[in-house]
Amino acid sequence: MSIKKLLVLPGDGIGPEVMREVARVAAWLSRRRDITFDISEDLVGGASLAEYGVPIREEVIQKAREADAVLFGSVGDPKWAHVGFDKRPEVAILKLRQELGLFANLRPAKVFDALADASTLKPEIVRGLDIMIVRETVGGIYFGEPRGIETLRDGERRGINTEVYTTREIERVARVAFDLARKRQNSVCSVEKCNVMESGLLWKEVVTDLHAREYADVTLSHMLADNCAMQLVRNPRQFDVIVTGNLFGDILSDLASMLTGSLGMLPSATLGAVHSDGRRPALYEPIHGSAPDIAGRGIANPIAQILSFGMLLRYSFGMQTEADMIESAVSAVLATGLRTADIMSEGMARVGTDVMGEAIVREL
Amino acid sequence: MSIKKLLVLPGDGIGPEVMREVARVAAWLSRRRDITFDISEDLVGGASLAEYGVPIREEVIQKAREADAVLFGSVGDPKWAHVGFDKRPEVAILKLRQELGLFANLRPAKVFDALADASTLKPEIVRGLDIMIVRETVGGIYFGEPRGIETLRDGERRGINTEVYTTREIERVARVAFDLARKRQNSVCSVEKCNVMESGLLWKEVVTDLHAREYADVTLSHMLADNCAMQLVRNPRQFDVIVTGNLFGDILSDLASMLTGSLGMLPSATLGAVHSDGRRPALYEPIHGSAPDIAGRGIANPIAQILSFGMLLRYSFGMQTEADMIESAVSAVLATGLRTADIMSEGMARVGTDVMGEAIVREL
Ligand SMILES: CC(C)[C@H](C(=O)O)[C@@H](O)C(=O)O
Numbered sequence: 001m002s003i004k005k006l007l008v009l010p011g012d013g014i015g016p017e018v019m020r021e022v023a024r025v026a027a028w029l030s031r032r033r034d035i036t037f038d039i040s041e042d043l044v045g046g047a048s049l050a051e052y053g054v055p056i057r058e059e060v061i062q063k064a065r066e067a068d069a070v071l072f073g074s075v076g077d078p079k080w081a082h083v084g085f086d087k088r089p090e091v092a093i094l095k096l097r098q099e100l101g102l103f104a105n106l107r108p109a110k111v112f113d114a115l116a117d118a119s120t121l122k123p124e125i126v127r128g129l130d131i132m133i134v135r136e137t138v139g140g141i142y143f144g145e146p147r148g149i150e151t152l153r154d155g156e157r158r159g160i161n162t163e164v165y166t167t168r169e170i171e172r173v174a175r176v177a178f179d180l181a182r183k184r185q186n187s188v189c190s191v192e193k194c195n196v197m198e199s200g201l202l203w204k205e206v207v208t209d210l211h212a213r214e215y216a217d218v219t220l221s222h223m224l225a226d227n228c229a230m231q232l233v234r235n236p237r238q239f240d241v242i243v244t245g246n247l248f249g250d251i252l253s254d255l256a257s258m259l260t261g262s263l264g265m266l267p268s269a270t271l272g273a274v275h276s277d278g279r280r281p282a283l284y285e286p287i288h289g290s291a292p293d294i295a296g297r298g299i300a301n302p303i304a305q306i307l308s309f310g311m312l313l314r315y316s317f318g319m320q321t322e323a324d325m326i327e328s329a330v331s332a333v334l335a336t337g338l339r340t341a342d343i344m345s346e347g348m349a350r351v352g353t354d355v356m357g358e359a360i361v362r363e364l
Numbered sequence: 365m366s367i368k369k370l371l372v373l374p375g376d377g378i379g380p381e382v383m384r385e386v387a388r389v390a391a392w393l394s395r396r397r398d399i400t401f402d403i404s405e406d407l408v409g410g411a412s413l414a415e416y417g418v419p420i421r422e423e424v425i426q427k428a429r430e431a432d433a434v435l436f437g438s439v440g441d442p443k444w445a446h447v448g449f450d451k452r453p454e455v456a457i458l459k460l461r462q463e464l465g466l467f468a469n470l471r472p473a474k475v476f477d478a479l480a481d482a483s484t485l486k487p488e489i490v491r492g493l494d495i496m497i498v499r500e501t502v503g504g505i506y507f508g509e510p511r512g513i514e515t516l517r518d519g520e521r522r523g524i525n526t527e528v529y530t531t532r533e534i535e536r537v538a539r540v541a542f543d544l545a546r547k548r549q550n551s552v553c554s555v556e557k558c559n560v561m562e563s564g565l566l567w568k569e570v571v572t573d574l575h576a577r578e579y580a581d582v583t584l585s586h587m588l589a590d591n592c593a594m595q596l597v598r599n600p601r602q603f604d605v606i607v608t609g610n611l612f613g614d615i616l617s618d619l620a621s622m623l624t625g626s627l628g629m630l631p632s633a634t635l636g637a638v639h640s641d642g643r644r645p646a647l648y649e650p651i652h653g654s655a656p657d658i659a660g661r662g663i664a665n666p667i668a669q670i671l672s673f674g675m676l677l678r679y680s681f682g683m684q685t686e687a688d689m690i691e692s693a694v695s696a697v698l699a700t701g702l703r704t705a706d707i708m709s710e711g712m713a714r715v716g717t718d719v720m721g722e723a724i725v726r727e728l
Pocket residue numbers: 090093094250559560590
């Protein structure tokens with residue numbers, strides 16, 4: 001009987017609601033399968049600001065370090081819009097990524113058969129779409145120094161941020177992408193802006209070298225970030241794995257998710273390096289945000305959070321069977337016609353968060 | 365009779381081919397209307413590299429300064445991919461923007477009625493789409509210092525670029541956006557990434573202040589760049605004018621153009637500040653690139669280049685009537701069913717570059 005330490009951080013908005021549905025799935029697994037989750041829960045984001053005056057406590061980061069995996073909800077609340085740059089709810093996720101060294105964000109953009117028509121793109125363009133974006137998440141312009149706002153002599157001001165990427169940072173995230181590609185369609189597209197940025201030039205060179213040295217069996221292509229945004233709209237199925245930096249990844253992965261027409265369905269994983277004791281820090285979160293506009297109304301789609309838990313089982317605990325079971329249960333429920341408001345379409349049955357969660361557990 | 369000095373820079377790939385069709389339109393205008401174009405032509409990009417070993421000569425920049433307007437084709441050629449960062453063809457356009465102070469790139473993303481079905485998006489999502497993206501083009505991470513690749517002690521390397529925006533740079537481009545909005549749907553969406561970048565924080569603050577001081581009659585909203593990419597796919601018609609920095613603008617404007625499904629149709633203008641003598645430096649170019657794969661085959665779509673010339677007449681020479689004539693002629697030709705390969709669809713008549721150009725002149 002294995003015991004797994006899980007830190008659950010529901011965060012703001014719909015976070016706590018959708019997390020409750022994960023609890024059902026976890027409880028079911030504990031009952032039926034040989035596994036016990038030692039779950040501890042804590043506050044982050046606006047919820048933590050309200051209680052402790054900071055978006056995340058040192059103590060929570062320490063707990064995250066000690067956990068076998070972190071399941072994250074979402075942070076962000078308009079109430080805290082004017083709280084100052086260092087105290088904004090988003091700091092919670094940014095700090096977790098950096099303090100735990102979670103450098104590789106895996107974001108699948110997948111079209112579920114039952115929902116091919118939910119996209120704003122024509123069904124013949126997106127049917128069967130299955131892209132995996134690997135985004136670097138502890139480097140680049142998000143964290144580079146110098147940064148800040150300075151006042152110049154004449155009262156004018158200057159905002160500064162620095163994009164920095166080192167050989168080592170590029171190589172380790174590219175490795176994750178190549179390894180994933182080998183289990184998929186064996187093709188990686190590396191995205192930068194090497195025609196205007198030297199950091200992009202280095203990015204391209206390092207990926208090219210690593211490929212030649214260790215991954216020559218994988219098909220590698222290179223694309224400029226602006227072109228990639230276009231190609232994702234023109235013909236998204238040309239992509240298998242995309243690997244890119246923090247800022248481009250932020251934009252392109254959100255774009256790719258929206259192509260599927262069902263943002264409320266998409267999970268993500270963010271992985272760190274494997275430590276000497278074999279443990280690998282990892283955080284799982286839905287791609288959607290805290291959706292304050294629908295929070296507390298019991299209508300949020302819990303599927304992305306449940307599938308994030310599925311990714312957690314797959315990547316952190318090696319529980320392929322259980323992860324597959326969850327994915328199949330989600331597909332089965334969709335096939336019966338149940339829909340939350342965000343994916344509702346004609347002829348389907350509209351249900352709330354809890355009915356959707358229950359239905360998924362029933363299909364397990 | 366007015367004489368206008370025009371510098372024509374066809375550049376690489378399909379640039380020279382589509383520029384020939386503009387020459388027809390200009391010739392027609394000279395014959396029929398009270399205007400003479402004093403046209404001088406020169407090499408840029410790969411074409412200039414081949415002839416002079418540099419992507420653009422100082423002399424050409426000087427000519428551009430003295431011209432009433434610059435009509436640019438496109439630069440970029442895989443042949444010059446390994447020529448080194450300072451000599452790449454793209455330097456031609458980057459230098460022109462910076463040396464002439466062309467800080468505001470106006471990029472319309474417009475769906476032509478006759479081509480609503482050319483988009484990969486569903487027609488009901490894009491029909492009537494008409495967005496104007498105003499992109500800052502002489503600042504931000506494209507030009508900020510320090511930049512470069514440095515070697516660290518242990519042989520590791522580091523690529524660095526710096527995003528910098530000053531109050532003054534933000535204000536002047538926001539002004540262009542607000543002024544344009546007043547002539548359109550009176551709404552501006554300002555896009556940055558203020559939740560992770562201080563330069564974005566300053567951007568948002570400066571735009572907000574300027575709005576309160578001078579443009580309170582215009583509707584202003586703010587959006588994060590990742591969300592903007594999503595919203596452009598989810599519901600692009602929510603936007604009127606979008607104003608953003610150099611890097612986000614590069615990606616989002618390409619994305620927006622691709623939504624229309626007819627990249628080969630879209631022109632752009634890049635404007636500088638009005639000088640004390642009343643002159644305003646300006647450069648016009650199609651949104652599409654040099655398309656080396658189809659260059660020299662006579663099948664490129666000349667419409668974006670012709671419409672860029674139309675924008676030139678409108679913005680640099682105040683020739684609204686003539687600009688309208690060109691736009692109407694393009695619509696009329698599309699209505700007759702003529703199509704170049706890139707916008708071809710069933711039941712239409714496929715024609716080459718020159719037949720399309722001639723047809724447009726005939727409709728003038
Ligand atoms: C919340 C925010 C800081 C974050 C980011 O920009 O990385 C989010 O957009 C994401 O993609 O996870």
